Amino acid sequence: MKKYFLPIILLCSIVLSGCVATTKDRVLDSDEESQLQKRSYQTRVFDTADKDKVMRATVSTLQDLGFLVNQANFQLGTITATKMDGYTTKATVNVRQKGQKQMSVRINAQFNNAPVTEPQHYQNFFASLEKSLFLTAHAGE
Numbered sequence: 001m002k003k004y005f006l007p008i009i010l011l012c013s014i015v016l017s018g019c020v021a022t023t024k025d026r027v028l029d030s031d032e033e034s035q036l037q038k039r040s041y042q043t044r045v046f047d048t049a050d051k052d053k054v055m056r057a058t059v060s061t062l063q064d065l066g067f068l069v070n071q072a073n074f075q076l077g078t079i080t081a082t083k084m085d086g087y088t089t090k091a092t093v094n095v096r097q098k099g100q101k102q103m104s105v106r107i108n109a110q111f112n113n114a115p116v117t118e119p120q121h122y123q124n125f126f127a128s129l130e131k132s133l134f135l136t137a138h139a140g141e
Helices: 002-017 035-042 051-064 119-139
Strands: 043-046 068-073 078-084 088-098 102-111
Touching: 035 043, 035 102, 035 119, 043 119, 051 068, 051 078, 051 088, 051 102, 051 119, 102 119
Parallel strands: none
Antiparallel strands: 043 102, 068 078, 078 088, 088 102
């Protein structure tokens, strides 16, 4: 009996270890907060058809908030930026046309490689972006 005990335990542990999902396996799984909820506070729609104006205002807003713009592709509508103030905050912004007269702006941020999930941070960014777009429109740029 003792001679079969160890092989049975080893076999069971091998079989059961195959059932454990690793973080790598779960990378595309949905977490507690739904993707729709995240998208709702990470996205804002602006009433303008001028993609370049929105891109320029977004770059300016990120710089005003202390970010260093790593890359901005106006044709694709993407911006990546990093803020280093003792901690690393990374932001990716996508600007795309929505209908004929609107632009959709979505920002996704990470703080020390963890996603920023507090809606207030995104609301602050969009408030600054809205002011920048307002000032740009009224300054005649």
